Amino acid sequence: MAVNELNPCARFARENVILAGIWQGKGKPPFNTFIGSFCKLMNDLYDTGITEKLNGEETTVKLKVICGIYDLPAKAAILNMTQYNGSDSCITCEEPGKTVKQGKGTSRCFPYRETAEKYPNRNQAGVKLAMERGTERNRIKGFKGTSPLLDLKNFDIVSGTPPDYMHGVLLGVTKTLLYKWFSSTESKKEYFIGDKVKLISKRLNSIKPPESMERLPRDLEKNYTHFKATELQAWLIYYGIPCVEGILPNKYLEHFACLAEGVYFLLGDKISKNDLQRAHILLDAFFRNFSNLYPAGSCGLNVHNIGMHMVEYVRVLGPLWSWSCFPFEDCNSMITKTVHGTGDVTKQVMKIKEAQALLRNNLPLIFKGKNWKNLKPVANCEIAGAITEVPKDENTNFILEELGLSDTSCIKKVDRVIMVMLNGKKMYSGSYTRMKRRICNTFLTKRGIACSVKYFIFHEQTQLIFALVIPLYLTEYRIGELRAGKYLFTSTACDKCKLLLVNELEENLWYIDPKVNGKIFIAKMPNSYGHSVFK
16 A cells, blocks of 8 residues: 555655555455455544654544555456456446457457447446346346445545556557567568567667666567566657657557557646646547557457546546556565565565564665765755866857856866755766766756756856756657647757756756667656656
């Protein structure tokens, strides 16, 4: 469980995610018993709460479950309903789907329907009635019995059970599209570009992501079938369009761009009504055209959720990152690493969790991660690394003129700085030569100008740090009638440099260079929380 009232970076930190229950057995737990115990505990916390001393006074804090997030098989088990490939398996609406031929067998698809043909949305009362009437042999609207979640106080099963972004969009639809494009079994299809996979992989490996993206690009031909969710997210939003442009037929590229831009808006930390409307238009178009471009059997529940429901859940619950499985899967992976042997593994897990808590409380510096050392505080930031002579090149006279100096005796060159006013944000310049596989020197200024930092300049008299930057002219990327992909920009560098106070640099941009005809793409991150949220 994650505590919603914590700020996002702290909310999903491993030490703050609560391990509420653990199961050991040969199979899955009996969900009615397991989740039922959890609901009883949460009901007690909702009614009586926890009494703690805050500012010297005893205060009662009550807790409420806002939503639960699961992959599709777990959702079916917890809600006691039909699996994702069965009739009436959508928890949000009463769409039954239909059976279509696929390969040598059949598959259940969820076709796009016009407004007048759409099935109604579910509600708490209707779900409760269907659950109470349904049995294993006689399912009512997809339900085969009651779920313990019905007993959870002040919890709405429909609005509190959103489709998971990580499993549905990334490991589901995005991975399916990769398979369609590159798998040899699809070689006779119009969208097949597997014969160009080496070229696309070469473009991908030319891209150098910023520091906020932990995983570096991998060879596409060897690894696309087992990409991690973080890699699929980077492919969807940043890598995909630049890598397949000019190779994937335009109608498929436009279709993919609708998904990419729609998801990009829903990942934002500040989502306006216009953003939601734009995302709705794009994802609706993605859903509408899916069965026209790809086999109907591939248009499953994940595509249905993306096109029909995801925007509304963002409207109710907030951006996708605030209720995805990413942080919880991260904690699951940490739990599995603590297990050794085949005995009572629950004791092993709890001992490790206790040890970690004790270490964090008594030795907090151990968990701060890798930090820069020997920092030199100056007026507007802190300097990291060596302070060297300013190079004498075509920019020297410009720098002296801007600073009103006659020579370079009182200015020095700096490669890295830390912005204390921006929560210790690390900033790199292009002159930092140890940064080989990443590009971290592209920024957006407070005035909305994109630029690339050549190096930082330390003015010894004023103790201020300036940035020598190359402004970048940006042009919106767009494709098709919907002008999809507008969150990406193509970039052209300005001929003349500018000198800015380092305080003017606000956020890092992605500099995407697939090495194709000198075409550079620039993109903003959809949210400002970095790797702690945007995996």
